[in-house]
Amino acid sequence: MDRSSLYLISLASAVSLATSFLAALGEARLDVYVSVFTLIYLAFKALFRPATRTVDFLEAALVASFSIIVALRIMEVLAGR
Amino acid sequence: MAVDRNAVYGSALALFGLVLALGSYLLLGSVPLTALGIGMVVVGAAWALTPVQPVPERSVAELVESSCSNVEAFLELLGASGRAVYVPSRVGVVAYVPLNGSSAPLSYVAENPDKPVVRVGGSLGVVVVPPRPRLVSHNPGPPEGDLESALRQVMVEESGVAESVRAVVSGDAVVVEVRRPRIEVGHPRFRLVMGSLASCIAAQAVAAATSRPVTIVDESREGDRLVTRLRLLDWTGAAST
Numbered sequence: 001m002d003r004s005s006l007y008l009i010s011l012a013s014a015v016s017l018a019t020s021f022l023a024a025l026g027e028a029r030l031d032v033y034v035s036v037f038t039l040i041y042l043a044f045k046a047l048f049r050p051a052t053r054t055v056d057f058l059e060a061a062l063v064a065s066f067s068i069i070v071a072l073r074i075m076e077v078l079a080g081r
Numbered sequence: 082m083a084v085d086r087n088a089v090y091g092s093a094l095a096l097f098g099l100v101l102a103l104g105s106y107l108l109l110g111s112v113p114l115t116a117l118g119i120g121m122v123v124v125g126a127a128w129a130l131t132p133v134q135p136v137p138e139r140s141v142a143e144l145v146e147s148s149c150s151n152v153e154a155f156l157e158l159l160g161a162s163g164r165a166v167y168v169p170s171r172v173g174v175v176a177y178v179p180l181n182g183s184s185a186p187l188s189y190v191a192e193n194p195d196k197p198v199v200r201v202g203g204s205l206g207v208v209v210v211p212p213r214p215r216l217v218s219h220n221p222g223p224p225e226g227d228l229e230s231a232l233r234q235v236m237v238e239e240s241g242v243a244e245s246v247r248a249v250v251s252g253d254a255v256v257v258e259v260r261r262p263r264i265e266v267g268h269p270r271f272r273l274v275m276g277s278l279a280s281c282i283a284a285q286a287v288a289a290a291t292s293r294p295v296t297i298v299d300e301s302r303e304g305d306r307l308v309t310r311l312r313l314l315d316w317t318g319a320a321s322t
Contacts, residue, residue, distance in 0.1 A: 003241075004131050011127055015120040023113035030106075033116035037123050049238055050131050053088075058126040 007048035014040045031069040038062040091129025098122035142264045145212050145278065152209060152275065153268035159207060161274050166314065167211070167281075167288040167295045170194035174213060174285040177294075178274055179206040187294045188316045211275060213285050214240035231290035232257060232283060242279055248287075255295075255311040257283045262307050276300060280309040287311055 018036045027033070041062055098121025105114035156178065165176040166184075170191045177190045177199065185201040190208060193199070199206045214235050229248040236243045236259065244261035262279035266272065275281045276297040288295040294314040301308050 008124070008128055008131060012124045015124055019113065019117050019120050022116070028112045030112050030115060030119075033112075034119060037120055041123055041127065050127075051238060052130045053132040054130065056130060058123065058130060062123070 003048055004050050007044060007050045010048070011041065011044045014044065031072075034062075034065050035069055038066040085133045087131055087133050088129050091125045091127070091131070093125070094128060095122045095125030098125055145264055146266060148212055149266045149268055149271050149278070152211070153271045155207075155209070156270045156274050161207070161270070163274070164296050165209065165211075165275050166190075167284040168194070169288045169292050169294070174211070174288045176209045176211045176275060176281075177206055178209055179204065181205050186317075187314060191294075191316070209275075211281050211285060212278065214242075214282060228255065228287060228290055232286050235286040235289075236279070236282055240282065242282055246283070253313040254298075255287055255313065257287070257309045257311060259283065259307040259309065261305045276309070277307065279307050280311075283309055284311055287313070 015037060018040060019033065022033060022036065041059065045056075045059065098118045100118070101121060102115050102118025105111045105118055159178075159180060161178045161180055163179045165178045166187060167174050168177050168187055168190045172194045175190070175194045177185070177187065179185075181204065183202070183204040185199045185204045185206055189201055190199055190206075194208060197208055199208060228250055229246070232246045232248050236246045242262060242264050243259045244263070246260065247258045249256045257280075259279045262277070264278050266278045276284065277300060280297050280300050284295045284297055291313060294316065295311050296314060298310040298312050300310070
């Protein structure tokens with residue numbers, strides 16, 4: 001099995017497992033799911049180093065979402081003081 | 082962007098995930114189902130972004146092997162036995178093979194990469210186009226400290242000739258450790274002059290990244306690792322053979 005196929009199968013399995021696990025825990029915050037997906041995507045990309053045909057807009061979108069989520073959480077904490 | 086199997090299937094999965102996420106969020110208000118949809122978008126987009134291997138790995142190996150056999154025959158005919166010098170030029174990295182004791186100035190070789198026979202003063206040599214990946218071209222490369230990234234990009238990510246690669250730079254010496262080289266060339270003259278295929282590509286990558294001529298000093302196999310010692314040469318001098 002080539003590296004790209006292994007990367008895609010591993011990514012799909014990890015995302016499915018994370019979704020099932022968080023859903024089983026009763027997690028109802030969407031930002032938690034998105035954060036976990038972002039971390040999984042970045043970790044697998046660093047691990048497998050797959051070839052990409054163009055600019056990785058998915059990585060940019062996920063990192064942007066993650067940054068917004070973290071910023072909102074920090075603002076919540078600061079506002080709560 | 083060429084549309085291939087991965088792009089079609091990946092886009093379809095991402096689109097389905099998007100519809101599922103929006104439907105689940107707006108109509109059902111279910112967070113786990115929405116997350117499942119987002120997960121499908123992530124996997125689908127990753128799938129769409131991953132190119133299909135254009136040519137099977139075994140076919141590539143056979144193509145490289147057959148092209149190396151031509152170089153082997155050429156070097157055998159000329160009786161070449163000196164180590165090649167990998168010289169970055171405007172047409173990419175070329176291999177200069179000195180045929181007698183003396184060598185032409187390497188800057189002359191770089192300026193005249195189209196000349197197959199180089200005869201300057203008493204020196205005689207030939208210019209051979211080695212098997213080279215797409216990324217090995219004479220562009221201003223990264224600094225020497227980033228040589229390992231350049232090698233990884235060429236040998237692991239672009240051409241896939243090795244599983245991993247490490248490099249240590251010490252002055253003009255570069256030690257490259259290639260783990261599990263995937264394509265081997267058995268031709269003895271090719272190996273004597275150009276080095277093993279992995280070393281040949283590593284030398285080209287170093288030459289392109291540093292914009293300096295490079296020669297292979299020696300190489301040794303230790304299990305599934307290939308350790309190659311390279312030397313960066315000066316433009317002003319000639320290759321010592």
